[in-house]
Amino acid sequence: MAKISPFAPPDLPALPAIEGVRLAACAAGIRYPGRTDLLLALFQPTTTVAGVFTRSKTASAAVEWCREHLRHGMARALVVNSGNANAFTGMRGREAVKETAQAASRVADCLEADVYISSTGVIGEPLDPGKFVGRLVELADRAEPDAYQMAARAIMTTDTFPKLATRSCEIGGVTVTLNGIAKGAGMIAPDMATMLAYLFTDAAIEPAALHEVMAPLVEDSFNAITIDSDTSTSDTVLLFATGAAAARGAPRIAHGDDPRLEGFRAALFDLMRDLAHQIVKDGEGLTKFVKVTVTGAESKAAARVIAKSICNSPLVKTALAGEDPNWGRIVMAVGKAGERADRDRLAIWFGDIEVAKDGERASTYEEAKGAAYMKRPEIDIAVDVGVGEGRDTMWTCDLTKEYIAINADYRS
Amino acid sequence: MAKISPFAPPDLPALPAIEGVRLAACAAGIRYPGRTDLLLALFQPTTTVAGVFTRSKTASAAVEWCREHLRHGMARALVVNSGNANAFTGMRGREAVKETAQAASRVADCLEADVYISSTGVIGEPLDPGKFVGRLVELADRAEPDAYQMAARAIMTTDTFPKLATRSCEIGGVTVTLNGIAKGAGMIAPDMATMLAYLFTDAAIEPAALHEVMAPLVEDSFNAITIDSDTSTSDTVLLFATGAAAARGAPRIAHGDDPRLEGFRAALFDLMRDLAHQIVKDGEGLTKFVKVTVTGAESKAAARVIAKSICNSPLVKTALAGEDPNWGRIVMAVGKAGERADRDRLAIWFGDIEVAKDGERASTYEEAKGAAYMKRPEIDIAVDVGVGEGRDTMWTCDLTKEYIAINADYRS
Numbered sequence: 006m007a008k009i010s011p012f013a014p015p016d017l018p019a020l021p022a023i024e025g026v027r028l029a030a031c032a033a034g035i036r037y038p039g040r041t042d043l044l045l046a047l048f049q050p051t052t053t054v055a056g057v058f059t060r061s062k063t064a065s066a067a068v069e070w071c072r073e074h075l076r077h078g079m080a081r082a083l084v085v086n087s088g089n090a091n092a093f094t095g096m097r098g099r100e101a102v103k104e105t106a107q108a109a110s111r112v113a114d115c116l117e118a119d120v121y122i123s124s125t126g127v128i129g130e131p132l133d134p135g136k137f138v139g140r141l142v143e144l145a146d147r148a149e150p151d152a153y154q155m156a157a158r159a160i161m162t163t164d165t166f167p168k169l170a171t172r173s174c175e176i177g178g179v180t181v182t183l184n185g186i187a188k189g190a191g192m193i194a195p196d197m198a199t200m201l202a203y204l205f206t207d208a209a210i211e212p213a214a215l216h217e218v219m220a221p222l223v224e225d226s227f228n229a230i231t232i233d234s235d236t237s238t239s240d241t242v243l244l245f246a247t248g249a250a251a252a253r254g255a256p257r258i259a260h261g262d263d264p265r266l267e268g269f270r271a272a273l274f275d276l277m278r279d280l281a282h283q284i285v286k287d288g289e290g291l292t293k294f295v296k297v298t299v300t301g302a303e304s305k306a307a308a309r310v311i312a313k314s315i316c317n318s319p320l321v322k323t324a325l326a327g328e329d330p331n332w333g334r335i336v337m338a339v340g341k342a343g344e345r346a347d348r349d350r351l352a353i354w355f356g357d358i359e360v361a362k363d364g365e366r367a368s369t370y371e372e373a374k375g376a377a378y379m380k381r382p383e384i385d386i387a388v389d390v391g392v393g394e395g396r397d398t399m400w401t402c403d404l405t406k407e408y409i410a411i412n413a414d415y416r417s
Numbered sequence: 418m419a420k421i422s423p424f425a426p427p428d429l430p431a432l433p434a435i436e437g438v439r440l441a442a443c444a445a446g447i448r449y450p451g452r453t454d455l456l457l458a459l460f461q462p463t464t465t466v467a468g469v470f471t472r473s474k475t476a477s478a479a480v481e482w483c484r485e486h487l488r489h490g491m492a493r494a495l496v497v498n499s500g501n502a503n504a505f506t507g508m509r510g511r512e513a514v515k516e517t518a519q520a521a522s523r524v525a526d527c528l529e530a531d532v533y534i535s536s537t538g539v540i541g542e543p544l545d546p547g548k549f550v551g552r553l554v555e556l557a558d559r560a561e562p563d564a565y566q567m568a569a570r571a572i573m574t575t576d577t578f579p580k581l582a583t584r585s586c587e588i589g590g591v592t593v594t595l596n597g598i599a600k601g602a603g604m605i606a607p608d609m610a611t612m613l614a615y616l617f618t619d620a621a622i623e624p625a626a627l628h629e630v631m632a633p634l635v636e637d638s639f640n641a642i643t644i645d646s647d648t649s650t651s652d653t654v655l656l657f658a659t660g661a662a663a664a665r666g667a668p669r670i671a672h673g674d675d676p677r678l679e680g681f682r683a684a685l686f687d688l689m690r691d692l693a694h695q696i697v698k699d700g701e702g703l704t705k706f707v708k709v710t711v712t713g714a715e716s717k718a719a720a721r722v723i724a725k726s727i728c729n730s731p732l733v734k735t736a737l738a739g740e741d742p743n744w745g746r747i748v749m750a751v752g753k754a755g756e757r758a759d760r761d762r763l764a765i766w767f768g769d770i771e772v773a774k775d776g777e778r779a780s781t782y783e784e785a786k787g788a789a790y791m792k793r794p795e796i797d798i799a800v801d802v803g804v805g806e807g808r809d810t811m812w813t814c815d816l817t818k819e820y821i822a823i824n825a826d827y828r829s
Contacts, residue, residue, distance in 0.1 A: 062760065093745065098777075408731075
């Protein structure tokens with residue numbers, strides 16, 4: 006296996022229980038024997054759900070299933086398997102999803118439509134649900150409210166550490182909790198990866214309002230990260246709100262613009278961004294965690310395009326790996342983005358070091374300073390393109406020989 | 418230095434002289450001592466020129482100069498230096514171009530506007546023309562009609578072999594010659610690379626007609642290749658037509674749609690594609706030369722977007738490096754391209770091997786066959802996306818640890 010990310014936390018956070026959520030996981034032998042690869046989450050009957058999925062035109066059968074059933078917005082069970090993405094598996098793939106939903110609906114005593122499903126792992130291999138649906142009864146029996154670490158492990162593929170985070174906030178004077186788990190190491194590595202995140206809260210929020218709060222927050226959290234520019238067939242973010250806090254006096258919120266959601270929105274965004282950063286920090290083969298801020302663009306969208314161009318450039322990423330303050334490659338990446346930029350007003354900073362100004366190397370810049378800065382594990386790059394007020398920030402990692410080893414040597 | 422590409426030709430082609438063109442090169446010490454880094458080409462007074470340049474928003478000063486002077490369409494001299502791109506060098510960069518043009522116009526006894534200039538190499542370092550303009554007199558004195566190999570060497574940076582090609586055809590019953598030289602190893606590697614191509618012919622073609630013939634041919638030659646998805650600040654293709662064949666009875670062509678250009682257009686396209694393929698075959702760190710054909714898309718443009726998505730995917734490229742028949746990553750790259758594709762009609766071939774059909778693994782496909790095919794040095798991937806008649810072909814190479822070594826370790 007790949008070596009552990011240098012950004013892996015020394016201790017995993019212990020997530021508190023969330024009333025109305027129970028979790029269990031086991032090793033079902035879906036691809037590798039002895040590897041925890043099946044997660045079941047059970048929710049109390051008042052649980053609402055919101056989700057955001059991959060924009061891939063070759064989305065997996067499980068993503069199609071979730072998209073369709075999200076419309077009614079209620080959830081009683083979540084089943085996630087790793088080891089097989091059940092993507093590009095034709096009619097058999099759809100049947101595997103249906104069979105999983107049936108089995109989960111029996112153990113959760115709910116409608117099939119209340120079951121949410123994700124699969125992650127190799128693409129194009131038929132997924133045999135017979136391998137794991139029989140295990141769901143046992144998982145339901147021993148599901149517990151505090152099994153988040155085991156749950157986070159069950160959804161890992163090329164991840165080198167489980168990703169967990171928790172926050173709390175008040176809604177109408179009542180404290181509610183938000184927990185999240187995520188996986189992802191290549192933005193997608195179809196052999197054995199993809200980005201999945203599951204968020205849980207005891208807040209009481211109607212489905213439409215839940216979607217209205219959560220969906221826009223994806224833009225600057227999970228959509229603001231890129232490891233290798235590739236897009237999964239299975240990327241999924243699901244937020245389950247059990248409503249259990251209502252019994253403690255929390256209001257049931259019906260509208261996304263309800264001012265009582267202010268603290269919740271902030272806590273949810275913070276949780277999502279934390280998990281997103283953890284995904285980057287487990288980027289395949291990484292040695293650097295890199296923040297790229299673009300200002301002075303025509304709009305936020307233009308700034309995003311430029312930031313993404315910098316983050317995805319193999320030449321910028323290899324320079325970062327080489328601890329090379331090669332700002333010429335940043336100029337190149339701005340130029341190729343296609344958005345308006347004033348070459349002769351372009352400015353670049355590494356942290357507080359002004360590198361380029363007014364379209365050429367800053368007179369105060371010294372290569373030795375830039376080289377020293379690049380030795381840090383966390384790098385801040387800021388670029389002003391000098392044409393407007395648009396700004397955006399993205400996070401990425403470097404591109405190393407280890408990335409190639411992980412992705413070129415995996416099956417060979 | 419990097420090891421020589423496995424696709425380097427055992428013998429360099431000897432290009433014939435083209436009447437009206439003389440070439441000379443020398444080592445001017447622009448970045449490294451003893452390395453041939455300065456090319457001067459001189460053209461007879463009837464020479465017309467057409468050009469196509471980078472779409473980068475941070476184009477270099479030399480590109481801006483060429484774009485401006487192409488309008489009048491006549492050329493007497495070409496000066497190319499390697500070792501410094503003179504890009505992102507502000508006002509000093511523009512002054513360096515002007516000074517180079519002045520010096521070249523004196524040795525060529527022409528207007529400054531008849532001088533074309535390219536620079537390739539590191540970005541952001543001021544280029545001191547004092548280092549080389551003094552050498553132009555000597556180069557003009559010893560310029561010769563058959564110095565193409567030396568010319569091709571003078572424009573190399575991270576290239577591991579010089580790129581040369583020649584063709585001939587008839588215009589109005591008179592044989593004309595086309596020669597070309599090119600450089601490029603990263604699609605751009607701003608430290609020491611970029612894509613440059615210079616084409617020479619003795620045909621007699623008016624500037625507007627020359628542009629009309631050449632510009633559309635770029636799309637399926639130089640624009641149909643990608644090594645690392647990065648775009649140079651300096652990419653340049655220039656075609657010089659001396660008109661010397663007119664003295665041998667060749668007609669002077671005034672319109673791009675003149676039917677007498679049929680053979681010329683075909684020979685020019687063939688020459689351009691040959692040089693484009695040579696650039697891919699010198700891709701940094703490559704071990705595979707890969708052709709990707711997309712059919713069944715909504716349009717040629719849509720097919721190009723999908724082909725580019727496949728060619729630029731780090732996960733597809735690392736799988737190629739690992740000789741892994743990982744067709745799931747091709748499905749992923751089709752999905753992320755954003756163009757319409759029918760997942761359930763998608764088909765994939767490796768050479769003649771049908772890998773996937775109707776949205777799942779082909780029943781006849783055996784992994785062992787795919788694995789054996791992937792061991793070849795030249796790989797053909799074909800994908801049908803099942804929605805229309807649009808088709809396109811692109812060429813690329815694999816992504817190896819050697820690419821990372823070249824680009825991460827270069828300056829560190």
